[in-house]
Amino acid sequence: MTTPSGRREPHFAITGIAVAQVRMRRKLERTEPERLTLKMWLFPWLSRLTIALMAVVIGAMAWLPDSRSQFWLSLLTVAVVLAGYELRRRKGPAGAG
Numbered sequence: 001m002t003t004p005s006g007r008r009e010p011h012f013a014i015t016g017i018a019v020a021q022v023r024m025r026r027k028l029e030r031t032e033p034e035r036l037t038l039k040m041w042l043f044p045w046l047s048r049l050t051i052a053l054m055a056v057v058i059g060a061m062a063w064l065p066d067s068r069s070q071f072w073l074s075l076l077t078v079a080v081v082l083a084g085y086e087l088r089r090r091k092g093p094a095g096a097g
Contacts, residue, residue, distance in 0.1 A: 011061070012078050013033040022047045 011073050028036055040046070061071035 018047050018050045
């Protein structure tokens, strides 16, 4: 899907960022609550709403014929990035061997 200006939006990236924010903030709340100096408005509900709405947008991309190719290409890109991450993680840190 594109914006009115014709620019493609990184829906999978925004969703990933929102999921990571919820997970990391929950972890910090348990382990180091003193490091949380900024209170996020409506946490965690606003983040969950963002994730749900992005899932609707991604679902619409898969459903609508005009954006289906963009959906599959985006999904392929995510798969390639995740596979590269997994290969890098298994190999270990750079320069370690």
